[in-house]
Amino acid sequence: MGEGLLIYGANGYTGELVARRAVERGLRPTLAGRNGEAVAALAEHLGLAHLAVSLDDPAGLDAALRGQRVVLHCAGPFRYTSSPMVEACFRAGVHYLDITGELAVFESLYNRDAEARAAGVTLLPGVGFDIVPTDCLAAHLKRRLPGAQCLELAFRLVGRPSRGTAITAIEGAASGAVRRGGKIVRVAPGHVSRRVDFGRGPVTVVAIPWGDVSTAYYSTGIPDITVYSYVPPLVARALRAGRLAWPVLAWRPVRELLRRMVRRQPPGPTDAARARGLGLVWGEACDGAGTCVASRLRTPEGYTFTALAAVLIAEKTLAGAAPTGFQTPSLAFGPDLVLEIPGVEREDLAGEDIRGGHDDRAGDSGYARRSAL
Ligand SMILES: NC(=O)c1ccc[n+]([C@@H]2O[C@H](COP(=O)([O-])OP(=O)(O)OC[C@H]3O[C@@H](n4cnc5c(N)ncnc54)[C@H](OP(=O)(O)O)[C@@H]3O)[C@@H](O)[C@H]2O)c1
Incomplete structure (x- = not known):
């Protein structure tokens, strides 16, 4: 075959x-x-x-x-x-x-x-990696809480990106997106951050226009969706302070300069580096009555x-x-597709672990207003 x-x-x-x-x-x-x-x-x-x-x-x-x-x-x-x-x-x-x-x-x-x-x-x-683990986790959370209205997904990749990923990211970096009331809403990249626990203690993640802002809606029907990525603490602080001027990334010459810098890098992580890397995914779904469910995945390195x-x-x-x-x-x-991939583990969280970091939301003053759109 x-x-x-x-x-x-x-x-x-x-x-x-x-x-x-x-x-x-x-x-x-x-x-x-x-x-x-x-x-x-x-x-x-x-x-x-x-x-x-x-x-x-x-x-x-x-x-x-x-x-x-x-x-x-x-x-x-x-x-x-x-x-x-x-x-x-x-x-x-x-x-x-x-x-x-x-x-x-x-x-x-x-x-x-x-x-x-x-x-x-x-x-x-x-x-x-985009979007199999997050999509399967979203569908799993929907299965656990069929009345879910709000979905938050986050991931952390331990390992470096390939040249192709970096170039693709530069192309799309100037604009962020979330889903509110079933509609995709354009926002500044990193306009929302929060703390989540991938299983190694809470860390800051920032909202990014990951593919699930589109697809998790089709997989689950949940109308409010935000996807976050782990970023190093320095970048998270700069984003919160507004010191990262994302709109400059919309300028063609700036993007071309970044592309040239990326092309000087190796094509992607070596086999040995990939063997050391891993992927961590966290997700939470909540209904309108305040009930939430959360689960995590641990996967092999992204590539x-x-x-x-x-x-x-x-x-x-x-x-x-x-x-x-x-x-x-x-x-x-089905949501369990991801478990067929060698090295993937899924964990359903309970009690205190579900709310871990939820009150630590930062830079999100517009969230309630936007979620009403
Ligand atoms: N979903 C995920 O998790 C995931 C994971 C890995 C990569 N990706 C995405 O996959 C893409 C490739 O990544 P990579 O790391 O493999 O990059 P890469 O090493 O730079 O390879 C890019 C490949 O695409 C070809 N290509 C680019 N533009 C083309 C065009 N207009 N017509 C025909 N072929 C074209 C290149 O051909 P030439 O050699 O002829 O230029 C090369 O074969 C990126 O967009 C990356 O973001 C996604």
Whole structure:
């Protein structure tokens, strides 16, 4: 098994990890990307078929997808790369998976649900660390508290980001987002912070426009959603004091300077560094009567997790287990999907632990007003 899977962007840092994991699982994917030489070198090393095709070449994409059943798209930023591949998948009747974490991409794919159903195609973005663990935790919390009205999710990644992640983050860094009353509301990045306990004592996390601001609503129907990330204490203090001027990140020259700095870094963490890293996820859901439930996850390091989760979901999709239309990981495979990934542990919190840090909310003077929107 494994023929029928095409990994696009396979020569990228994460694409290569995904390709290596696919081979470990006994799959025989075709590797693809726009850089024929780099893709061929990896494919020959792994003993796989390969092809070079640009996303600007619809006829080339049609030829590339002939005979395939699932595309696992690993080339980002996805705001530039997703749409041509989705169009090609619709034309070819091939299921589409990607590893995006970009809110705008989730929203645009959600809006293509009817076309995907008509084409008999699964559209399942976010099969990496963003958003598999947070999405499964959100669905688990909803299962524990079906009347939940407010969802707060937070994560902490121990380990450094890849160049591709850093460049994608620069593209989206100038704007923050939360969901209030079912609508996505644009806010300044980091405008809300709070304390949460990932299991090692309370730390400060700040709100970020993580993909779940889009997708957790579709997975759970909970109308108020905020997603937070751990940031080093210095950054948290600067955010609270307003010393980080996020709007400058909207300026093209500033973004280009940052991109140039990032390109000088190594492609991503080494295997040894990934083995030392880990991911921590915390979530809390509350109903209107003041009842709250909270749970935590501990996962392998983010890129290791992404390779494990993406290949697991590709295998399930190849086996015909994914419904057609727009899907989130938990809608397609249930809240316990994340527990199928080696090294993941989930813990339900009780009593005092649930409220840990809740009163320590900071920089959130607009929260009540915004939540009323
Ligand atoms: N969901 C998650 O948890 C998760 C985890 C890891 C990564 N990601 C995302 O995945 C993306 C890739 O990350 P990475 O670390 O692998 O980055 P990377 O090492 O820089 O690789 C990027 C890949 O995308 C390709 N690419 C970029 N723009 C393209 C375009 N316009 N047309 C065709 N191919 C294009 C590159 O091809 P060339 O070599 O030809 O430039 C390369 O193969 C980023 O957006 C990152 O944020 C998400």
